[in-house]
Amino acid sequence: MDKPKKEPVILNQTQDSKLCLNCGFPNRNTDSQCMYCRTSLTTDNGLFNWICQTYYILRWRWELKQERDSREKKLLIYRSFVFFILGVTLSVTGIFVFISSISQNSFSNGLIALLLIGYGYVTLKKIFSSD
Numbered sequence: 001m002d003k004p005k006k007e008p009v010i011l012n013q014t015q016d017s018k019l020c021l022n023c024g025f026p027n028r029n030t031d032s033q034c035m036y037c038r039t040s041l042t043t044d045n046g047l048f049n050w051i052c053q054t055y056y057i058l059r060w061r062w063e064l065k066q067e068r069d070s071r072e073k074k075l076l077i078y079r080s081f082v083f084f085i086l087g088v089t090l091s092v093t094g095i096f097v098f099i100s101s102i103s104q105n106s107f108s109n110g111l112i113a114l115l116l117i118g119y120g121y122v123t124l125k126k127i128f129s130s131d
């Protein structure tokens with residue numbers, strides 16, 4: 001296979017942006033240097049160029065997806081944290097009310113305590129069943 005002849009970007013590009021083959025930054029067609037890393041934007045007009053462009057487009061999409069995933073993960077962690085605090089607070093309050101209801105022989109307080117513990121348990125369970 002012959003080594004493809006190097007040509008300035010402006011002569012062989014019909015797209016409105018030109019990906020830098022060093023860092024993947026999309027530059028204007030009229031640029032002769034990458035705006036981001038200052039690499040010369042002359043390019044091989046062939047299969048290698050096409051592979052590089054495809055690779056960078058895929059890599060950019062992948063990085064965007066990673067960013068979105070990590071944002072969703074952070075939200076999920078925050079949500080789990082709120083549920084955890086709520087669940088623990090409900091459970092601990094329930095246990096305290098339950099202990100005091102035993103010492104006071106109070107049946108209604110015991111029911112309230114069981115209700116609180118139940119809510120606390122359901123809240124804590126939500127952390128592990130959220131998809």
Ligand SMILES: [Zn+2]
Nearest residue numbers: 020023034037
């Ligand atoms: Zn660059």
